[in-house]
Amino acid sequence: MPRYEIRFGGFGGQGIVTMAVVLGEAISLVEKKECVQTQSYGPEARGGATKSELVIDDVEVDYPKVQAPDVFVAMSRAAYLEYIDGLKDDGILIIDEDLVEIEGDLPDGIKIYKIPATRIADTEIGVKQATNIVMLGALTAITGIVTPEGLKQQIVERWPRFKETNLKALELGLKAGREAVPFSA
Amino acid sequence: MPERVMFTMGDIACAEGALSAGARYFGGYPITPATEIAEWMSKRMPEVGGAYVQYEDEIASITSVIGASWTGVKSMTATSGPGVSLMLESVGLAVMTETPLVIVNIMRGGPSTGQPTRGQQGDIMQAKWGSHGDYQIIALTPASVQEMFDQTVQAFNLSEKFRTPVFVLADETVGHMRERLVIPDEKDLKLEYRKLPTVDPSEYLPFKADDDLVPPMGLFGSKYQFYATGLTHDERGYPSDKENVQIELVTRLNDKILKNSDQIIDLERFMLDDAKIAVISYGTPSRSAKKAIRDAREEGIKVGMLRLKTVWPFPEEQVAQLASEVDHIIVAEQNLGQVYYMVKAYASPTPVHLMAKPAGMPQLPHEILDKIKEIKSI
Numbered sequence: 198m199p200r201y202e203i204r205f206g207g208f209g210g211q212g213i214v215t216m217a218v219v220l221g222e223a224i225s226l227v228e229k230k231e232c233v234q235t236q237s238y239g240p241e242a243r244g245g246a247t248k249s250e251l252v253i254d255d256v257e258v259d260y261p262k263v264q265a266p267d268v269f270v271a272m273s274r275a276a277y278l279e280y281i282d283g284l285k286d287d288g289i290l291i292i293d294e295d296l297v298e299i300e301g302d303l304p305d306g307i308k309i310y311k312i313p314a315t316r317i318a319d320t321e322i323g324v325k326q327a328t329n330i331v332m333l334g335a336l337t338a339i340t341g342i343v344t345p346e347g348l349k350q351q352i353v354e355r356w357p358r359f360k361e362t363n364l365k366a367l368e369l370g371l372k373a374g375r376e377a378v379p380f381s382a
Numbered sequence: 383m384p385e386r387v388m389f390t391m392g393d394i395a396c397a398e399g400a401l402s403a404g405a406r407y408f409g410g411y412p413i414t415p416a417t418e419i420a421e422w423m424s425k426r427m428p429e430v431g432g433a434y435v436q437y438e439d440e441i442a443s444i445t446s447v448i449g450a451s452w453t454g455v456k457s458m459t460a461t462s463g464p465g466v467s468l469m470l471e472s473v474g475l476a477v478m479t480e481t482p483l484v485i486v487n488i489m490r491g492g493p494s495t496g497q498p499t500r501g502q503q504g505d506i507m508q509a510k511w512g513s514h515g516d517y518q519i520i521a522l523t524p525a526s527v528q529e530m531f532d533q534t535v536q537a538f539n540l541s542e543k544f545r546t547p548v549f550v551l552a553d554e555t556v557g558h559m560r561e562r563l564v565i566p567d568e569k570d571l572k573l574e575y576r577k578l579p580t581v582d583p584s585e586y587l588p589f590k591a592d593d594d595l596v597p598p599m600g601l602f603g604s605k606y607q608f609y610a611t612g613l614t615h616d617e618r619g620y621p622s623d624k625e626n627v628q629i630e631l632v633t634r635l636n637d638k639i640l641k642n643s644d645q646i647i648d649l650e651r652f653m654l655d656d657a658k659i660a661v662i663s664y665g666t667p668s669r670s671a672k673k674a675i676r677d678a679r680e681e682g683i684k685v686g687m688l689r690l691k692t693v694w695p696f697p698e699e700q701v702a703q704l705a706s707e708v709d710h711i712i713v714a715e716q717n718l719g720q721v722y723y724m725v726k727a728y729a730s731p732t733p734v735h736l737m738a739k740p741a742g743m744p745q746l747p748h749e750i751l752d753k754i755k756e757i758k759s760i
Contacts (some may be wrong), residue, residue, distance in 0.1 A: 207638040218560060225562045232389075234560040237742075238499055261559050265665045307489040 200258070201342065203251045203283075204266040206276030209244050212329035217249035220333060222353035223343050224253055229346065233261040233343065246275050250357020268340055270332060271297045272314070289379075291329075291336060303382035310339055310377045317369050327366035335377065345371055386565040392530040392557045393418035393460075394548065396486055397426065398565055399534030401460050406432030406572055409446035409455040411439055411465060414498040415554040416488040419460035422431040429541050440468035444485070448476050451483045452610065454601040456538055456575075460486035463505045464495055466512065472517050473547055474513035477635060478598065479610045480589070482541040482576055484534070486550040491742060492499070494516035500742025501554025503665055503716040509549045510590045516632050518639035520646055521549040521694040523664040527561035531669035531693065533648075539574040544638055545596050550663055551693065553716055555666040555744065578604060589631075595638035634755035653679065659757055660704055663714040664690040664726055667744040671714055693721060698728045705729035710757045712737055716744050 200215050203220075207213040214236045221234040231254045239245035250263040268289045271277040277297045284290060287306040292299070294311035303309075311333040318328040330352065337343055345367070388394075397419045398407075408423040420436065426436035433450075437443045450457040453697045461469065466487050476483055489495030492504045509521045520540050524533045534550055540550040579586050579598040588608035591597045600606030613621035614628045622628075639646070653675055653739065654660060663671045668689045682752045688704055701724075705711060711729050713722040714737040722736045737753050739745045 218389075221560055225389040226387065232561070234389075235555065236558065249551075258677070259668065260554065260670045261561075262743070264746065264748075 198253070198255060201253045203253070203268045203270070203336075203342065204259035204262040204263050204280060205249045205270045205272070206280040207247055207272030208275065209238060209245070209247050209361060211272055212326070213247040214238070214249045216333050217251050217331040218334075219249050219351055219355055220343060220348065222301045222355065223348045224251070227350055228343060230254075231256060231258050233258045235262050246273070246279055248276065248280055256378040268336070268342075270336060272328075272332065273297065275319045281379060291332070291339060293332065299382055307381060307382050308379035309382060310335070310374070310379050312370070312377060313372050314370065315372075317373060321369055322362060322365055324362050324366075327362055329365050330366035331373065334372075335374035338371045338374025339377065383568055386568045387561045388565070389560055390527065391560045392524070392527045393488065394422050394559075395527045395530040395563045396460070396534045397422040397551070398563070399531035400439065400484065400538065401430055401432075401570060402531070402565060402571055403424055403456060403535040403599060403716070404575075404614070405432065405456040405458050405537035405538060406530075407447065407450040407455045408432070408434045408459065409437060409443045409450065409457070410459045411437055411443050413462045413465050415490055415501070415557050416460045416462050416465075416486060418557075419486060419488070423460075438718050440465040444472040444476075446470040447483050448472060448481050449602075450601040451481050452602075452756065456482070456542070457532070458484040458486065458538075460488070462488050462498075463492045463508065466505060466508060470508075472511040472591065473519075474515060474517070475612045475725050476547040476614045477513065477517045477519075479545065479547040480635070483547050484537045484541055484550065486534070486552070489551060489553050496523070497742060500592060501553070501557075501666065501716065501744075502740065502742065503551075503553050503667070503720070504722040504740070505551060506693055506715075509551055516636060518636050519549060519694050520544070520546060520639060520692070521551050522648070522692050523551050523690055524556055525665050525668050525689070525691075526556065527559060527563050529691070529738040530556060531563055531565065535571060535573075536648075542574040542576045543596070543645075545576060545599060545641065546639065549694075551665075553665045553744075556740070579667060581751070582597060587617040588619045589615060591634060591638070594652045595634050595641065639695055641726065644694060646695060647697045647700065648691040649697060649700055650687075650691060652687040652689060654688065654704070656709070657684050657686035657708055659683070659685040659710045659712065659754060660708040661685065661687040661712045661714055661750065661754070662701070662721065663687060664693060664721070665716070667714045667716050667739070670745050670747045671750050673747035675755060677747065677751050678754045683758055690721070696724045696728075701725055701728040705732035710735065711760070712750075712753055712757060714745050714750055714753075716740070
């Protein structure tokens, strides 16, 4: 696969950086693809706008940051407004539908998926902190950028204490992603 | 320890590189974007039998590193530009007392406290000229997570071999990006350790250099008794205000770096063989340049890059040689021009064009590509 770029945006505390890291670990260590993860955040510990990015390639990644994302996962309104620019005209936009509304004009070719990740984590798992894993599951089902098995292996290895919660979150996210119907703006 | 593979950030690769190089003392004061080095060391140093001390500030940190090194322990600190500003007085002390140590500077936006979470390459000249007096420094500029490991090992090797402080100058992007890191088996690493004296203590001259211009280092607490001072000193270590002692000492301290520069300078030649335009870059902007050069080559433009993996001592001869091979040189760096002025000095009369970017995002590949096209059309 040629260079593929993923951007995650949200607010500090949602696990925006962590989701890119665990996905990067799965892609790099489990599936042995070339991958670079970067992030950008302000000085605040919680609440500030956060962006985290992954660049995946068949060959060594040269420029390490995202230029025009193939996928943008938006988990807050502020992050959506700040980071939507640059998304490819035929790109994929995944939003947490309870936190983000589509604002402004988007190219017709963009496929939009609405995933209620925070709601699923809160009501179906009872652990809001699992929101990012739900979203990673949805991303995996929608894009196929990593195999569910590879991601699962890395999630279990990274957080053995939270295995049960995370695997439930991953399953629900994969299901939400498979069932989500894309629409255009 | 056998080979290990991690997906981790440059800061942590740097810390692991130091540990693999044999560093067993870290004295520091955490600062964004170098905090992860201190954090990782606070956990790992005790595990390997080393010591981690967090001080009240950067001045205490660097002086503790000097002291620790004199006991024979490979020692380091890690900070960012504002911290280096506070350490500079002691960088001079380390140069003058010929103390091996490593200072990691994960460069952020400046001047002053600047932009803590955004990267820049504004501290290139600070590393060279920050402390007073005539001296040379060694500074390495990694561009990937793996190089953060490899070049930190190299920084320790050079500091030990030449008994001198060595900077690792990484921009924030390199410090904070995550990539696959392969930590080699310890037995596969070539490590240097400072020369120790072998003469009888009664005959020991602590600052009498060998042919390589580096004196064997007696250690604090060993059978050798001597005086180490920041004052100009003779071979016995005694302070002196004589002109010849000053000239001899300062000349030797400079020459031990300059005359051994072929052992220090590390460059990557990328697609340069038939190039008419050369980009000179280092750190993250060099990765943008690689992409730009690949794209330009697809359009038939003969362009390549000289990537500096070390900026100090400056590769004077190599830049002069390059200038004789190409029609134009573009310097792409994440500042308003620092290495640019050095390139200009040695590339003359070949025209040198600066592509400056004094902000957190490095030059984008398409921006460098545009610059290459602009220069080609001249």
